[in-house]
Amino acid sequence: MKALTWHGTKDVRVESVPDPEIVNPRDAIVEVTATAICGSDLHLYDGVIPGMKAGDVLGHEFMGVVVDTGSKSTLKKGQRVVVPFTISCGGCFHCAVQQYSACENSNPAEKQDMSATLYGHPMSGLFGYSHLTGGYSGGQAEYVRVPFSDVGPIAVPDHLEDEKVLFLSDILPTGWMAAENAQIQPDDTVAVWGCGPVGLFAIQSAIVMGAAKVIAIDHYPHRLELARELGAETIDFRSTDVREALLEMSGGIGVDAVIDAVGMEAHGFAVDNMLDIAKQTVGIGADRARVIKQALLAVRPGGRVSIPGVYGGMTDKFPLGALMEKGLQVRSGQTHVQKYTGELLDKIEDGTLDTTFLISHRLPLEQAADGYRNFKEQQDTWTKVVLKPGMEH
Amino acid sequence: MTDSKRQIAGAAAGLGLAVGGLVLGLRAHRRRQGSDRAPGYTARHVHGPLDIAGRSVTIRRPRNELYAFWRSFPNLVDVMENVERIVVKDDDGKRSVWTIKAPGGTTVDVETEVVEDTQDERIAWRSVEGSDIETQGEVSFADAPGDRGTRVTLVVAYDPPGGKAGKAIAKLFMREPQVQARHDLKRFKMLMETGEIATSASRKENTRAAEKEKAA
Numbered sequence: 001m002k003a004l005t006w007h008g009t010k011d012v013r014v015e016s017v018p019d020p021e022i023v024n025p026r027d028a029i030v031e032v033t034a035t036a037i038c039g040s041d042l043h044l045y046d047g048v049i050p051g052m053k054a055g056d057v058l059g060h061e062f063m064g065v066v067v068d069t070g071s072k073s074t075l076k077k078g079q080r081v082v083v084p085f086t087i088s089c090g091g092c093f094h095c096a097v098q099q100y101s102a103c104e105n106s107n108p109a110e111k112q113d114m115s116a117t118l119y120g121h122p123m124s125g126l127f128g129y130s131h132l133t134g135g136y137s138g139g140q141a142e143y144v145r146v147p148f149s150d151v152g153p154i155a156v157p158d159h160l161e162d163e164k165v166l167f168l169s170d171i172l173p174t175g176w177m178a179a180e181n182a183q184i185q186p187d188d189t190v191a192v193w194g195c196g197p198v199g200l201f202a203i204q205s206a207i208v209m210g211a212a213k214v215i216a217i218d219h220y221p222h223r224l225e226l227a228r229e230l231g232a233e234t235i236d237f238r239s240t241d242v243r244e245a246l247l248e249m250s251g252g253i254g255v256d257a258v259i260d261a262v263g264m265e266a267h268g269f270a271v272d273n274m275l276d277i278a279k280q281t282v283g284i285g286a287d288r289a290r291v292i293k294q295a296l297l298a299v300r301p302g303g304r305v306s307i308p309g310v311y312g313g314m315t316d317k318f319p320l321g322a323l324m325e326k327g328l329q330v331r332s333g334q335t336h337v338q339k340y341t342g343e344l345l346d347k348i349e350d351g352t353l354d355t356t357f358l359i360s361h362r363l364p365l366e367q368a369a370d371g372y373r374n375f376k377e378q379q380d381t382w383t384k385v386v387l388k389p390g391m392e393h
Numbered sequence: 394m395t396d397s398k399r400q401i402a403g404a405a406a407g408l409g410l411a412v413g414g415l416v417l418g419l420r421a422h423r424r425r426q427g428s429d430r431a432p433g434y435t436a437r438h439v440h441g442p443l444d445i446a447g448r449s450v451t452i453r454r455p456r457n458e459l460y461a462f463w464r465s466f467p468n469l470v471d472v473m474e475n476v477e478r479i480v481v482k483d484d485d486g487k488r489s490v491w492t493i494k495a496p497g498g499t500t501v502d503v504e505t506e507v508v509e510d511t512q513d514e515r516i517a518w519r520s521v522e523g524s525d526i527e528t529q530g531e532v533s534f535a536d537a538p539g540d541r542g543t544r545v546t547l548v549v550a551y552d553p554p555g556g557k558a559g560k561a562i563a564k565l566f567m568r569e570p571q572v573q574a575r576h577d578l579k580r581f582k583m584l585m586e587t588g589e590i591a592t593s594a595s596r597k598e599n600t601r602a603a604e605k606e607k608a609a
């Protein structure tokens with residue numbers, strides 16, 4: 001089959017790899033009909049995530065048709081499904097309490113040590129990402145092996161086209177959980193840093209949850225325009241003092257909740273090196289952690305802090321005092337996708353949530369490498385790339 | 394024991410199979426005094442001649458099911474990566490011979506006997522007298538709080554082969570007992586909670602289980 005494979009920094013290629021097959025009883029094989037490039041795929045493209053191997057198949061946002069099932073899969077051949085990017089077993093303690101992205105059993109035993117050393121506990125398995133999270137082959141391919149297929153994939157009705165439901169795999173639940181983690185109340189003013197796909201979905205979710213005002217912060221004009229179309233007020237941080245503006249726009253109180261949908265590219269994973277690298281790169285590190293620092297200072301006392309943006313390492317000069325003295329609540333984490341897919345599918349179906357506004361480009365799988373380059377280099381206009389195996393060139 | 398035998402033994406130290414002249418019973422390594430009630434194997438410094446490897450996992454399955462799986466030793470081949478084969482030698486399943494991977498594609502056989510067996514609670518074993526490799530270990534099963542299932546604790550005592558340097562080398566090949574015990578317990582948990590052992594291989598021939606079979 002054809003698949004987008006990783007070979008090094010800014011080196012991804014579409015090439016032929018062996019077809020996947022059923023390996024474990026609960027597996028299914030999905031023939032991919034649509035898959036997207038995620039902002040977090042750019043971390044791999046930029047070579048800043050460790051634990052990658054040449055030839056790894058990328059992609060964690062995908063959907064398609066079930067073409068084969070293991071003896072204990074509950075899926076049926078021919079079913080259309082969207083597959084969550086988090087691989088979750090359904091049988092462990094964390095799955096039982098719906099903390100699916102903390103699944104204890106989906107990351108192979110011998111691959112759990114690295115993240116356990118970094119974070120104190122291992123991460124769960126993820127599709128199409130680093131071997132830190134299992135090294136599972138991803139969805140930017142014609143076929144994918146889907147483990148625990150009785151827990152993750154959600155069947156979608158035929159009348160909803162791929163582009164309406166594809167983002168149930170990651171960014172829609174991620175934006176929704178970001179808003180949920182901000183514990184939005186009806187009279188709230190909410191500030192969202194970053195108008196990429198997750199930020200835009202967080203804005204849309206916050207409005208659905210009843211926020212009185214959402215303020216979006218970015219510097220790309222087109223992305224800010226999309227935020228305005230959703231109903232947000234916008235701040236271009238290049239031309240405005242963000243903290244001053246947020247204080248004024250919230251009547252001097254400060255915003256009730258803040259959402260950091262920017263994150264920071266991880267800067268070094270080997271635990272020995274982490275502190276040194278952080279010190280060596282303090283200029284860059286300080287810039288990159290600026291969003292969460294700014295958010296902590298901007299939020300009102302007693303306010304809420306939600307962090308869907310990806311962080312991987314450590315940071316210096318963290319305003320811990322603001323966190324304590326203002327009595328803030330912080331919630332974060334990889335998305336518990338399986339917890340949200342059913343509810344969000346309903347909201348897509350009844351028109352409460354729209355996902356298609358985000359898509360700027362559609363390409364055949366064969367042109368995936370171009371997609372990566374443009375998504376990286378032309379962020380203003382390339383807001384979301386959907387790849388379609390079998391699409392006419 | 395010769396040096397080379399010690400090295401083989403050390404590298405082969407899988408779950409519950411470790412090396413050394415075991416003088417002290419495992420229970421002596423549980424702290425009973427002072428203000429610290431943490432398990433002995435979590436101590437910063439080892440007291441006595443043996444290293445202790447220990448690990449707990451909580452498995453969301455009932456105690457009797459986990460005990461029964463473990464007590465039927467040949468089942469453990471599926472979760473213990475360094476064990477190629479386990480053959481039970483008597484009718485009550487107390488003596489068994491474990492064939493363990495050693496460096497250079499060789500194997501080593503160890504005969505063990507069960508020295509304590511309390512149904513649904515504890516199984517303890519040690520190598521029989523005269524065995525080239527001496528080992529002692531125990532696994533215990535206790536109810537976890539609420540509906541969290543069962544807390545499984547495995548403790549083995551071993552003599553680190555070749556001192557600290559040998560231990561570092563064994564660790565590099567992930568055959569160091571503490572690392573091996575951790576991985577084996579994780580696989581045990583996976584099999585019990587999900588019915589399968591997680592692998593990221595996209596094809597059967599690329600799984601670790603298939604590679605193990607091929608090597609055997």
